[in-house]
Amino acid sequence: MTSTSLQARPGSGRAGTRPTARQHRPGPAPRPRVADVLAAAGGIGLGATLGAVVTSESWGALTSRGGVLLAAGRLAGFTGAYLMLVMVVLIARLPWLEGVVGQDRLVRLHRKIAPWALWLITAHVVLITLGYAQLTKTGALHQLWTFVTTYPDMLAAIVGFGLLVMAGITSIRIARRRLRYESWWIVHLYTYLALSLAFAHQIVTGVSFIGHPLARAIWIAAWASTAGVVLVFRVLQPLWRSWWHQLRIVSVREEVPGVFSVICSGRHLDRLAVSGGQFFQWRFLVRGLWWQAHPYSLSALPKPPYIRVTVKGLGDQSRSVAKLKPGTRVAIEGPYGAFTHHARATDKVALIGAGVGITPLRALLEDLPRSVDVTVLVRASTPQDVVHGEELAALVAERGGRLHELVGSRREVRLDARGLRKVVPDLASRDLYICGPEDFGDAVTGAARQLGVPESQVHREIFSF
Ligand SMILES: Cc1cc2nc3c(=O)[nH]c(=O)nc-3n(C[C@H](O)[C@H](O)[C@H](O)COP(=O)(O)OP(=O)(O)OC[C@H]3O[C@@H](n4cnc5c(N)ncnc54)[C@H](O)[C@@H]3O)c2cc1C
Incomplete structure (x- = not known):
């Protein structure tokens, strides 16, 4: 056929x-400058958030009963909320970031920021409750109850906080391993609800916004545009x-x-x-x-x-x-994904794949400019396990490259530095594209490092986030 x-x-x-x-x-072609501008904007935004909160404090407020706790709570809250926005933008599938950084690295960055954001928001809840309890000379639990029952939008914010904690707990490695991907994903969807629920209390009760309509307008614009990019790139564009x-x-x-x-x-x-x-x-x-x-x-x-x-x-x-x-x-x-020929730093590549990890390499091989010198290494347990073997052979032959099928058990075929150098003597001068099981990728990456392949020439696709 x-x-x-x-x-x-x-x-x-x-x-x-x-x-x-x-x-x-x-x-x-990816545009790294746009990604740099976005990263710079993220940094400036964080600075502006901290600046707006700090400058809205007064000496009188700080020295009054509970003042330090309240100020620290506000700083923690706004910083945590800002980091949440950054996390949402990182996984909003912005094409300008996706093509340059790659979704795997964006997801890793999102995960690195997550505990900071969650701890800051938790600190905010605790510090603000203790601060107000001190101010009104009441117990912390009583103060929490007063917040929920009498303050505008506070109940929604507390529910939102609960949802965030749930997303945080299910993302801890041990819990994540036990959960089905889909269950974890649904819990994560609730974080969008959590952020929406928490938004109103920031605007209505945020001391930093009282008498600062510009700061309030900028904060609303930041949240609205984040919601906008999520809607456009995660919902409307895929539908369209x-x-x-x-x-x-x-x-x-x-x-x-x-x-x-x-x-x-x-x-x-x-x-x-x-x-x-x-x-x-x-x-x-x-x-x-x-x-x-x-x-x-x-x-x-x-x-x-x-x-x-x-x-x-x-x-x-x-x-x-x-x-x-x-x-x-x-x-x-x-x-x-950024696992493309655009990531190349040289005109020589080695495509190294195992199992179903061959698939992106097969498409990449087709997409590499004709001038690029290609060596393909395919790892499989038996000759029958080489996925798209004939197609690879035809594509490699067509462009005068080299194809090595490394077939056999793990004991028979070692992909350590020695083994790799034997098959590809000039590995250090090539861009490496690696895709396969995680331990296979780790072994090849480690061997490449030993053979002096610069980090910037190693490109890896991992089949799990
Ligand atoms: C960038 C990328 C490219 C991939 N390309 C291929 C490919 O070309 N061919 C191929 O066979 N496999 C590919 N995979 C792997 C494939 O996505 C998973 O094997 C598949 O999603 C498993 O789903 P499942 O319901 O069958 O298994 P499950 O038992 O639900 O999951 C098995 C594993 O896949 C992970 N997984 C499940 N669903 C997702 C999801 N929606 N997003 C991310 N990880 C998930 C789980 O965390 C688990 O580690 C790729 C993965 C990624 C991240």
Whole structure:
């Protein structure tokens, strides 16, 4: 079934010399400057938030009963709330950040900031309660009760705080491992509700805003624009993109045992700007699966009207892929990821993959400019386990590169520094693109470091966030 197989044929696709009639649209080059500007804006915003809170305090307020606790509580609250906004922006799928930083690193940064934000907000709740309790000479619990029952918007804020704590607890590594991804994801959705619930009490009771309409307006604008980007890039754009392309499954085919290619056809795929190595969130619109979106990398550049992913059945959703029927509607969100040829620092690359980790490398290989010298290393337990082996061989041969299939058990095939140097003697002068199981990626990255490959030349896609 050549027409829907998306296999490499000499002279076809971007890797070929002869353009096809309906080529795919290349993904735009990332713009690091825009990401730098956004990072600078984030820093300035934090400075402005701290400045606004500090300058709104007075000596009289600080020296009055409970004054220090209240001031510290306000500082903690606004800083925590600002960090929450930053966290939301980091995972808002802003294309200017996604293409430069990559979603995996953005998610890691989001996770690093999360405990700080949550601790600051917790400190805010405790300090403000203790401060007011001191001021009104009452107990902390009584003060908390007074807040909830008499202060405007405070009940909503406390509920919001509870939801944030729940999201925090479920993200702790041990709890996260025990939870299904979908359960964890739903709890996380509640953080948006939590932030909305907490917003009004900041505006209504925030001392820093009393007599400072400009500060209040800027704070409202920051929250409104954050909500806006979430709505646009996490909701409206995916809806629009899915409607525009109208993807439907054409065929599902077993590539190697347990690994299935899903080939879809759709409208306007020649207008879908995507780079080889990027991934989409895929939502198969059938009963039981429609509400879950899972990340899968393209295993070939789109060949309009076709697009393909290759999926290894590991859990409930990925195993169900094998049973999907032709005609099933598919919604997509993306493209995401910085694992593309744009990340290259040199004109020589080594693509190193194992298992289903070959898939983004297969698409990346197609997307690399002809001038780039390519070595591909494929790791598998048996020759039958090499996913898209024939396609890789054809693409490598077409561009005069080298393909090494490292087949055998872990004891037989060692991917340590010695082993790697034997296969790719000039590794240190190449860009490395690595994708496969986590321990495989760690081993190759460690060996590359030993062989002197600069950090900036090591690019890695990890199949979990
Ligand atoms: C950037 C990226 C690209 C990927 N590309 C491919 C690919 O081309 N082919 C392929 O076979 N696999 C790919 N994966 C892995 C694939 O997404 C998971 O195997 C799949 O989501 C598992 O879902 P499940 O319900 O079958 O299994 P589960 O049992 O629910 O989960 C198995 C593992 O996948 C993780 N996972 C589940 N759902 C998601 C999600 N929505 N987002 C992130 N992680 C999740 C879980 O945390 C768990 O570690 C990719 C993952 C990422 C992050």
